[in-house]
Amino acid sequence: MLQIAFIRENQEKVINALAKRNMDAKNIVEEVIQLDEKRRATQVELDGILSESNKLSKDIGELMKNGEKSKAAILKEKTVLLKEKSKKLAETADLLAADLSEKLYTLPNLPAAIVPNGKTPEENLNVFQEGDIPVLHKDAQPHWELVKKYDIIDFELGVKITGAGFPVYKGKGAKLQRALINYFLDKNTAAGYNEVQVPHMVNEASAYGTGQLPDKEGQMYHDKTDDLYLIPTAEVPVTNLFRDVILSENELPILTTAYTPCFRREAGSYGAHVRGLNRLHQFDKVEIVRVEHPDKSYEALDGMVDHVKSILQELKLPYRILRLCGGDMGFTASLTYDFEVFSTAQDRWLEVSSVSNFETFQANRLKLRFKDKDGKNQLAHTLNGSSLALPRVLAGILENYQTPEGILIPEVLRPYCGFDIIN
Incomplete structure (x- = not known):
């Protein structure tokens, strides 16, 4: 399987190399890049929510320690909402990763430079x-x-x-x-x-x-x-x-x-x-x-x-x-x-x-x-x-x-x- 990082950094090279296999890979390479961008953006958003959730958990602990239960309750409600959102984002990230893998599995290997051109x-x-x-x-x-x-x-x-x-x-x-x-x-x-x-x-x-x-x-x-x-x-x-x-x-x-x-x-x-x-x-x-x-x-x-x-x-x-x-x-x-x-x-x-x-x-x-x-x-x-x-x-x-x-x-x-x- 081709590495997504390599495809992302060498789109034209991948497309031109697969043309030697008589494959027009332009569309699928573009789809792979788009899926990867969505997956990465989703993961960044998810990581941010998880980081915020972790910070709130610490803040709740401090508030409870100081006896400020009402303030802690407000933050707890917020963590519930963040957990629901993080769950949906995690599911989306998993689906995008699965779709990306499926697309990558359809791409053949890149021919070496000395592979001759030809169809038959x-x-x-x-x-x-x-x-x-x-x-x-x-x-x-x-x-x-x-x-x-x-x-x-x-x-x-x-x-x-x-x-x-x-x-x-x-x-x-x-x-x-x-x-x-x-x-x-x-x-x-x-x-x-x-x-x-x-x-x-x-x-x-x-x-x-x-x-x-x-x-x-x-x-x-x-x-x-x-x-x-x-x-x-x-x-x-x-x-x-x-x-x-x-x-x-x-x-x-x-x-x-x-x-x-x-x-x-x-x-x-x-x-x-x-x-x-x-x-x-x-x-x-x-x-x-x-x-x-x-x-x-x-x-x-x-x-x-x-x-x-x-x-x-x-x-x-x-x-x-x-x-x-x-x-x-x-x-x-x-x-x-x-x-x-x-x-x-x-x-x-x-x-x-x-x-x-x-x-x-x-x-x-x-x-x-x-x-x-x-x-x-x-x-x-x-x-x-x-x-x-x-x-x-x-x-x-x-x-x-x-x-x-x-x-x-x-x-x-x-x-x-x-x-x-x-x-």
Whole structure:
């Protein structure tokens, strides 16, 4: 969430920055400023009445002590009126504060200066590409055919048990999935990330804290009975470990990693581009989250990008890195890099990771602060990235490593799998 003080002092900057997201924010910024002015004026009036009421209470005490009960009674009547007025002002102040928060929640984060202009994914900037695209044999198939051929993932069985988008992994398919999870976690912990296991459901406050609510309410599975949400990513519970926390500066940075299943409704996702593993309602992902000093967060972002690069290099998958344009960037991010793996069998790029810096946007919602050297509380910066999301990585491996004899296993995964080929 953007800080009201920043908006108040930088109205034009906020409006111009959000224009990069193709958002005309002039009206809502003006509404936010007006609400804040009303709230502040109401609070000033309320503080004045409370101060006057406190003074009258002291005066009443002195009058009673001196036996001047009639004068004290007059002041008591006045305090009754002041209490009634202060009650109404407090209610008004609370309503204005709630309205202000609601408006602020609708404003996305400001894009960083290097975010390219653009409205669609086609306008994202390709900043890096590596790896040779393999030449496949003439009978090569997309992964949704390969998994049937080798009986390693059953989409129809998932439909029977739950519905579309909930596959069942079988035999070597299940072992390969587990191998990827363990490999990703080992890479992350070797890089200094502390592994945690977190709940797969979160409360409303947690979803608001990382920005899933109210922005992505329709994409989350919600249990109305207990008012809990199935997590769309481990980012939500992991980042909320630090909600309402004041850190000391020497505790930064904090590096955390977690494996979780992820749940997304993905409403309105249809067509050939979402076949098989390309888009699921339940999928596995290993996440990395960092809490950083504001002066070091972009250096940390570069380090996260290099870390994900090293994983894809070891898997020997052709990949590229995109700097997302303003129109394609997530609600909470200041800067995002997407990693895409090339699927030779599908002849298309598949997104496998997003690495983002949120600056203070999530921290402001979370009240995640650190005490600086002068003893003042400052908002921390938060970052997160997929390291990695499994479905499309798995699709890329199945399709790019297929041979007439079977699907070869990347060398780095063979110790985790216990086999070299799926045939």
